Amino acid sequence: MTQTQETVQAELPEELLKDVAAGAVRRELERELPFDEVRALDDHRFGALRVPADHGGPGVTLEELITEVIRLAEADSNVAHLYRGHFGFVESLRFQPREVRDEWYRRVLTGTTVGNASTEKGGNALGDLSTVLSQKPDGSWRLDGEKFYSTGTIFSDCTRVSAARDDGPGRRFALVAVDAPGVTVEDDWDGFGQRLTGTGTTRFADVGVEPFGVLDRVPGSHEAIHEAAFFQLYLLAVQVGAARAALRDAVELIRTRRRTFNTSGSGRLFREDPLIQQIVGRMSARLFAAESTVSEVARVHDRSLAAGHAAGTHTPGFAGEVPTAVYDSEIAVERAHVVVPQLCLDVVGELFQTVGASAVSRSKALDRHWRNIQTVATHNPIVFRARSLGEYEIDGTTPEGLNAIGDAPTAASVSGSRA
Numbered sequence: 027m028t029q030t031q032e033t034v035q036a037e038l039p040e041e042l043l044k045d046v047a048a049g050a051v052r053r054e055l056e057r058e059l060p061f062d063e064v065r066a067l068d069d070h071r072f073g074a075l076r077v078p079a080d081h082g083g084p085g086v087t088l089e090e091l092i093t094e095v096i097r098l099a100e101a102d103s104n105v106a107h108l109y110r111g112h113f114g115f116v117e118s119l120r121f122q123p124r125e126v127r128d129e130w131y132r133r134v135l136t137g138t139t140v141g142n143a144s145t146e147k148g149g150n151a152l153g154d155l156s157t158v159l160s161q162k163p164d165g166s167w168r169l170d171g172e173k174f175y176s177t178g179t180i181f182s183d184c185t186r187v188s189a190a191r192d193d194g195p196g197r198r199f200a201l202v203a204v205d206a207p208g209v210t211v212e213d214d215w216d217g218f219g220q221r222l223t224g225t226g227t228t229r230f231a232d233v234g235v236e237p238f239g240v241l242d243r244v245p246g247s248h249e250a251i252h253e254a255a256f257f258q259l260y261l262l263a264v265q266v267g268a269a270r271a272a273l274r275d276a277v278e279l280i281r282t283r284r285r286t287f288n289t290s291g292s293g294r295l296f297r298e299d300p301l302i303q304q305i306v307g308r309m310s311a312r313l314f315a316a317e318s319t320v321s322e323v324a325r326v327h328d329r330s331l332a333a334g335h336a337a338g339t340h341t342p343g344f345a346g347e348v349p350t351a352v353y354d355s356e357i358a359v360e361r362a363h364v365v366v367p368q369l370c371l372d373v374v375g376e377l378f379q380t381v382g383a384s385a386v387s388r389s390k391a392l393d394r395h396w397r398n399i400q401t402v403a404t405h406n407p408i409v410f411r412a413r414s415l416g417e418y419e420i421d422g423t424t425p426e427g428l429n430a431i432g433d434a435p436t437a438a439s440v441s442g443s444r445a
Contacts, residue, residue: 160192339352
């Protein structure tokens, strides 16, 4: 069935979000992966929101997408987070050759989803990868390696794998079916937060890669700049959604609570107590600041994309200079990354000041909001972002997006390289 612009709704229905939220606590307590919820979202074509209108999609802006991600993260931040790799892949298609765009947009519109398999757990040098994509004498492509932090892959049809080139420096991306021979996906993520995102190990042993599944990546290109910033913007949206859920849960607990403390000095119901109201007011204000910041970053991203498009940076083989406005997306997301996580964590922290010890009941699973936000916030060290911004403000050095992670060189080699 071919999906058209009319059949992919630009907003998630409230009933679908309620269904996702309804089982969030149970899934958390029982460590039940949200396969049914993901299937419902895929059936709704959530993953097709950013397919451009000229390819039959709804063509929503990044600001509109981030609004939907926040709504979904409020329902269950695990479910929202696991789509991050998919939407990053869809963003990258804007910079691919026409035949690649046509093929993969078509698949996404029919419900195909793509997970993420980029990071290696250890053993690779910074800027290098142990996973290798090789082209055989007969022209076929094979993939070998192991990835960790494979968020979303276990729920997806395909996964996008970053791999070293066998013909020289640099990297490519390989798109392979999750159920292809030689692919092994494990749900072995042991983090204390975001436990249901399938963020575990994926292994590739002599896996065949179709020609449409081999994508080049040019360092310093608009594609590389945009996707690095987009991945961080997406994480900020997930955190805001989790903070929204914390405020929602605090309000629900307060509205229904009958018990109070003799130390309150008023004897009022919690919902009538001005001190409790003040706490909720602070939560609301911090959430507003965080969400407004993330929405503005999304608008900057839309403007940066438009500036690049006007300059032709989306054209394969573009050899011109990337407009300065393209880098605004990275600067904006770094500024937000320094402040938004703490705002969201403060919202959750005050949740536990509203109703006392009953809030820590395991059956309520309210701690998941703090654990999930803290886990997402660790994806990119905030202190490095702040340093990068300081350098930019002082001498104008453009911040570098997070494109690689690996083992640092030894102290001796670093001092030798500076000599």
